[in-house]
Amino acid sequence: MSGKSSAIGKGDRLILVDGSSFVFRAFFQSMNQDAKYNYRSDGLPTGALRMFCVKLWQFIREGAAGVKPTHLAIVLDKSEGSFRREIYPEYKGHRPDAPEDLKRQMPLMRDAVRAFGLIPVELERYEADDLIAAYAREAAAAGAEVVIVSADKDLMQLVGPHVRFYDFESGIKGKNGYRPERNLDVEGVIERWGVPPEKIADVLALTGDTSDNVPGVPGIGPKTAVQLLEQFGDLETLLERAGEIRQPKRRETLIENADKARLSRKLVLLDEKAPVPVPLADLTLAEIDAQKLIAFFKAMEFTTITKRVATEYDIDLNAVEADPELARGGDSAGESGAAGEVGLAEGDPQASPERLVKQRREEAQGLKIDREAYECLRDRDSLDKWIADAREAGIVALDTETDSLSAHSAELVGISLGLPDGRACYIPLQHRGGSDLFDETGLVKGQIPLDDALAALKPLLEEPGTLKIGHNFKYDWLVLARYGIETAPVDDTMLISYVLDAGRGGHGMDDLAERHLGHTTIKFAEVAGSGKKAVSFDRVGIEEATSYAAEDADVTMRLWRVLQPRLAAEAKMSVYQTLERPLVPVIACMERRGIKVDRQILSRLSSDFAQTLTRLEEEIQEDAGERFSVSSPRQIGEILFGKLGLPGGKKTPSGQWATPASALEELAEQGHPLPAKILEWRQQAKLKSTYSDALPNYMDEKGRVHTSFSLAATTTGRLSSSEPNLQNIPVRTPAGRKIRAAFVPEKGMKLISADYSQIELRILAHIADIPQLRKAFADGIDIHAATASEMFDIPLAEMTSEYRRRAKTINFGIIYGISAFGLANRLGIGREEAGAYIKQYFERFPGIRDYMEETKTYCREYGYVSTIFGRACHYPAIRAGNANERMAVERQAINAPIQGSAADIIRRAMIRMEDALSGSKLHAQMLLQVHDELIFEVPEDEVDQTIPLITRIMREAPHPALTLKVPLEVEARAADNWDEAH
Template sequence: MHNEISPPLVLVDGSSYLFRAFHGLPPLTNSKGMDTGAIYGVVNMLRSLVKDYGPTHMAVVFDAKGKTFRDDIYKEYKANRPPMPDELRSQIAPLHKIVEAMGFSLIVEPNVEADDVIGTLAKQASKEGVHCIISTGDKDMAQLVDKHVTLINTMTRTDMDRKGVVDKFGVPAELIIDYLALKGDKVDNIPGVPGVGDKSAVAMLNGIGGVKEIYDNLDKIAELNFRGAKTMANKMAEYKEQALLSYELATIVCDLDLNTELTSLSIDEMNKPVLRELFAELEFKRWLSEVSDAETLAQVSKNQDSAAQSTSDSSDSVAVINTDAYITVFSENQFAELKEKISTAEYYAIDTETTSLDYMQAELVGFSFAFVDGSAYYVPVAHDYPGAPEQLDREWVIAQLKPLLEDTSAKKIGQHIKYDKNVLANYDIQLAGIKCDTMLASYVLNSTATRHDMDSLSLKYLSHKTISFEEIAGKGAKQITFNQIDLDTAAKYAAEDADITLKLYAALVDLLEKEEGLSELLNDIEVPLSSVLASMEQTGVLIDSQKLAQQSQDLAARILELEGQVHELAGEAFNLGSTKQLQHILFEKLELPVKKKTPKGAPSTAEEVLQELALEYELPALIMQFRGLTKLKNTYTDKLPRMINHRTNRVHTSYHQAVTATGRLSSTDPNLQNIPIRTTEGRLVRQAFIARPGYKIVAADYSQIELRIMAHLSKDPGLLNAFAKGLDVHKATAAEVFGESLESVTDNQRRSAKAINFGLIYGMSAFGLGKQLNIPRYDAQAYMDKYFERYPGVLTYMESTREGAKQLGYVTTVFGRRLYLPEINASNGLRRAGAERAAINAPMQGTAADIIKKAMIVVNDWMLSLVEKDTIIMVMQVHDELVFEIKEEKVNEYTLKINALMEECVSLDVPLVVEAGIGDNWDEAH
């Protein structure tokens, strides 16, 4: 046997890695919307294993479909796991094909788990003296470790031998089953013994022995040194049956009749034709190049359409990244040389390393630069851990760099460069001359293909896994800040950021230039807007903290009152925040109708369910009020005062350009987009957004912008006419649909027409409209039919947009932004219908987003041209609204100017109308 297997034998827990890759890596898709991220993660791991260990024998083991013997033993086994998402299930079959085509043995054994197959093979190897490596992320496998068997986790780059098991769990491998039996396992829903945690389990196992020995010596537990030892024996006795059941569930079966000899697990030759076909379909271009000749690659490239070019992995043209070429700058001479090279470079990537993600609190620790592909520089200025080497003075470096960074020549490239611009502003550097932001380039190319952080982009476009911050700084409470990180480690991480940014720029610009209009969208809207947003973020908004404190008190009283009313109606007190208790009250005690179920089959208490129930029942209506006020209190009235910056006395939000699929901006810390406007309490919160003395708040809002865009896109004569004449469009629609004169339209008819107008924009069905208007579906359908009869251009536009989306895989805004719809041709009817609704709405939402962005750029340019710059600041952007703080004597003049600039920043077939309000606070102004 020793002669036939060249150790180690490698056994891979394919199911463990499949789930971890799916949940831990960015959600990648190919140009056809096929999910590929989990496949990429697992195949990458398999390739690393072969490279690192050079095995001759290897098996990849997956769980089979359906139940296992453990489900028969305990029906609740793994019951708390949600159903496998379709996005993951669809990746299993192609992954299995790749595993086999790579030459590995694929094992899928029915009625047992992958763990049992691996356990059986590992024990077989151990008996024959063959060193076996089990590649898994599953802690249960620690029970298999012995002198021949080791665990490795390629995702965390750790391994575990016998000593490693004791170091991690506190008990040897022989007691891991007992450990799991006592402590339980939430992941697999193994119950264990309630009240037994890590410390008590380890104390009992080391002090007495395994589960059997503990139950033979319950009286000895009280003598052990752990909290609760005196009463533990009674608890153990009470849950004996559960502990023994848990032991059985946690035990990996190691004696399956597999009919598999270890020698049969030899790695075969790759099946290159099959791999070529699979890698081409999945668009893994670098791996495709490895299994293809030049002729095949040329054919594949020729066959890929433009959508594929926009979203595919462009890594085949990228050299392997060599971190040996990174240089750390310590001396003034080195820095002078670097500065000279930066000055003469055509363009360069820049990145700052800091102590915080909060741009208002962040302190500079270092700068990294790259201007030649494959090399990068790190300039440390504030690593201050004990024993840190001497570095250049931060103030000196900043003074040296200031002229370069403030130079308006378009040379700087960054990844999320707005953050760097904000940090540098704290050091009196106004970063200018921004050529490109790779985050925004990826977002413009395809907003839905991937997340747009550097780690995700590097993986997708360069096939390179970057060093993550958690790898060098740790996680959670133990995470250290960048200034505390060892300089050798920090330099490689920081220089890689600049190097990757430069490489991404080359890859993304190439892809953008192949697609009409996308480079202009990036360069004319997104990149200039980034600087406008940075300015707004640095300015911040003034908050009346005393007003919010009073509102918090008022809300607390109202919440308490509502809670009392709910308890009275329910006939008992219960925790309104507990889903289980609420389910019991609503659906068991009060027997309200179940409208929807959770994935686990329990009655849903989600917002839309309560909304529907609230139409007929008082209790759900009160619970909705309770939830709304609680959220308002926790999110805004309690939190906003704590977010006031001590240096500026203002609140500074973060605007995000690369999050929503449609191009809309979003904001966090605080989220300004979600402050309710239709409730009294929400409007009260807006009253706390104020102007400083001598200034007023001005809020300028586009009126009915999405309906106007619908008129422009559909070219419907009726809608165009209504807007051209300045009619009340909802009233005009009501007159058409209900066959009335404009003067005769009732408020109720106008309300129905408004629901139809906005419903159609969001792709609402007759069923949805009926629900909203509280009328039968056939009446709602009749309204819609009448609407399309009067506005036929709208129906034509909707149908052609849907069809175009199915053919191209995307829709576009008026300004050429592409909004990809990966599920427009999905086999799942619900997902396809959702994509079709999005196809109708996305061009309007996306165009509205483009318009407000253009308006912000135009208004900002005007503000910069003013001689008296302290007379106006832009403080917020919320949906279709811009909010300003303007000096009182300039309010009327500037408001007229802002209105004109916003209305004229783009030209559509209908006039844009801006309504501006003025007040001492945001509520008064809107």
């Protein structure tokens, strides 16, 4: 386009786009769209880029702020270090990092600009703002009209008779419906700032600018600054005559901070003299090369904008091929060249997701895994070579080996890497034994010093341009985080498998290798031994460790190549990108924090329980007339139903007497003292063994307990918690709540518990679209009472607790896939009566019967059901021949969309929570999730601000993807222990 150059002049119109703020805006706008539009089929985030292109296309064709351009420039920041850093090192100092997904698509922005036939304008040592200033002045001086497109208020300095400032609306609305300024002329600037554009730098010099870390003068805000400038004319005059200021305090700070103000002005003042790297004349808009633009869009997998361009230029879409070369990311060799290529079918730009899936599967089955070829890296040179290769590939599988199973305390023993070409290596770091020679520190010889290796690996593991692949990466993330490495971006093959195949089998690496690669992995026990002979991994010989560890990385990479393409092909990209991937660091941080437990409380409880147990045991044995083990259900059964001949005994599937609580309760109601005592004993024994005795063993030196949440353990999308399970801490009985009360905040802090009220019933009302339930929820009426009123024809005002209780049981039964038998059992009524209830329920709420029937039919046909966010839960056994089994699976299928949708909602809330809190400068920390409840630890003086924020994030969690037909309600409370907070 430089061939058509002509100098700018009167009648010309120039749009100057502040590239980085533009792409930021674009990113947040893209976040308001369904996630499926924001990722390419290889998982690369492209949402910001898509919005960027849509807007750029719009500016070129239609103009911005009512100005249709003859010239246009996208101006970028070349690097972090501008000349402002040289005069003030703290400039833009503590800026939060851009979101991970945005960072990954940044390199492609220049490609997008070029695809439009434009030149990305950037210059070393200068910020985009300075170049925009220089262009704006030059163009305005020549008589052209200028529009500056930016979200950065600093650029409002440049507004003048021929220069406007334009900010297109951010996708995210702030508090009080705040919207950024847009389309400002000189009048608009004066209205916004109280001063004309040329004085903005003076204002900022006084007030400072927190976002850029410009100091300013302490205690001077915008109001005072404007007033002072009105009084004295400009900053220099003000500073010279500061002695004349009446207010003593203000006078002193201004005199004292005069230099700071001058420095601040230098920082905020834009450098109009910046040497522009591209002459204005070369910014003339030429006709777009639509073929090239479409080829780029196709490589990015944009659809709507691609069609729009094709229509505009009357081009046959199918005749244009995607050109991955146009979307390489970065402009020179060596700079994260792979960001635009990751996962694309090699040399086949037309590969459809389905073909790619097939190709990868065949490839995986054809490629033999060769353990002999794994490398063991024992010196820096070979490690550096591997790091370079990983960088070149843009993708690397990663696995850590440690000396214990707990990610919170394990020491790093080694790291393995795997590449897409099937190469894999192991880097031993802290092996201490086996048959290898070791030195005086106990470390086996021939290992790269840990610090050296980590220093070399850290940039690779943290850089946005190289995708890391892990399996159950939360573990590795936690281990590496303790060595100061925050790995990103990461794909997790366990989570990809979970999204694709929940319900179809395990998601452990061994399972997946068998299933997808037909490969049997070396088992951990084979190298480390099992039972008494088991050793920790640092005692495993390095050669053996290499085949085991490198294989893990190798298999992980191969699994990724097989599974990842299925995300796009099976329309599961959104689920993976919005509900799974971002949750890994969130959960990891929660686990790392742990929750404090009061050891004394537990130890006292243990003694209390022990005492009660002894007493009960004696009474029980006396009543039974013999000594036996109360903890043995079989012996209990033999005593109650055999020896004492109590009525109504049932057998378990294995033929022994069944003694569940419900059976014992029934006997107790009939007046038998023994079953009641056994029940009591069992409760106390459970509380003692599982909680008061066991929990202290999990406490760290600070008295905190770190559970492990599993993200891929359930069929429905719920999390699970283990070692210890903190999702089943007692709450239903007074004795149990004493355990819960042992969970406490740190001094000066409170615990906040926030839980969704009736979330599953609300989801049922939404999915099945039940008018009465929707109305009851909308009106905030007690839902069980409303159900009872509808079912039993009793006005709400006359509702009795008994009818409400029955309705409540029925409501729960419905969620679980009700049966007359089950309901009868629960309510202690006859089967006929229970059947009549169900019949009546379905007559009043026919939509629920429809939902149940449709769900069963759907599941039978497709083998899976889905949550409202598209998570699939597979039930292959739905076609089982056995009627009982089939009915059981049908109930699961009915329940899964309800339970799973609730799980999705709280996942969304959790993912947003951290940013929302830190964005509001609050220090609350999320500690636990218990399915519909989140537990936080919060500084006492922030409780009042934190509760509304948490509540809002949880209530609004389905947005913007979905708007439920019922409101979500959240109850939150702060207290000094978990029992009181709940």
